[in-house]
Amino acid sequence: MSQEFVGRGWSFPVHADVAGRIALSSDSHEIEESIRLILATTPGERPMRPEFGCAVHDYVFAPADAATAGAIGDAVRVALAFWEPRIDVTGVAVTFERADEGVLLIDIGYAIRGSNDPRNLVFPFYVIPDRGAERLP
Numbered sequence: 001m002s003q004e005f006v007g008r009g010w011s012f013p014v015h016a017d018v019a020g021r022i023a024l025s026s027d028s029h030e031i032e033e034s035i036r037l038i039l040a041t042t043p044g045e046r047p048m049r050p051e052f053g054c055a056v057h058d059y060v061f062a063p064a065d066a067a068t069a070g071a072i073g074d075a076v077r078v079a080l081a082f083w084e085p086r087i088d089v090t091g092v093a094v095t096f097e098r099a100d101e102g103v104l105l106i107d108i109g110y111a112i113r114g115s116n117d118p119r120n121l122v123f124p125f126y127v128i129p130d131r132g133a134e135r136l137p
Contacts, residue, residue: 031086031112032121038083039076039106039123054079056106060127064104069094072125076106086113094125102127 011023011033025033041053055075062068073092080089091109098105106123 028112028117028119031084032119034084035080035087035108035110035121036123038079039125052083056125059125062127064096064099064127069096069104072104072106076108080108080110087111088113090118099127 011025015023017023038052039054039056042057043053043055044050046052055078056072058075059068059072062071072094076092077089080087087110089108089110091107093107093109095105095107104125104127106125107120108123109118109120111118
């Protein structure tokens with residue numbers, strides 16, 4: 001696979017390298033940063049590109065159940081299919097093991113197109129935990 005396909009870009013978060021220039025990332029690290037950036041951005045957040053991002057943030061107040069997991073998984077698949085054409089998403093799994101702490105883990109399986117190199121990325125998604133009896137009337 002040609003590295004030109006993957007490309008090279010500014011590291012995220014933006015920072016300086018040891019020479020004082022803007023740090024760049026490349027290869028699979030560039031793609032991983034791109035995935036994290038897509039998932040962390042709420043559509044409408046960027047004034048010059050309001051459609052960029054992932055609708056996963058619509059589920060911050062949703063209950064931690066199978067329906068929410070399916071909706072989150074779908075939002076992730078749709079966003080990555082549209083915004084990250086260098087990968088094929090092979091699976092998305094949402095786990096609620098830490099939901100009482102306000103964290104859902106989104107495990108994304110993917111492969112860089114043109115390679116036979118399966119990868120995964122676990123993205124923590126922070127929600128408002130259900131406090132049950134502590135709710136206000």
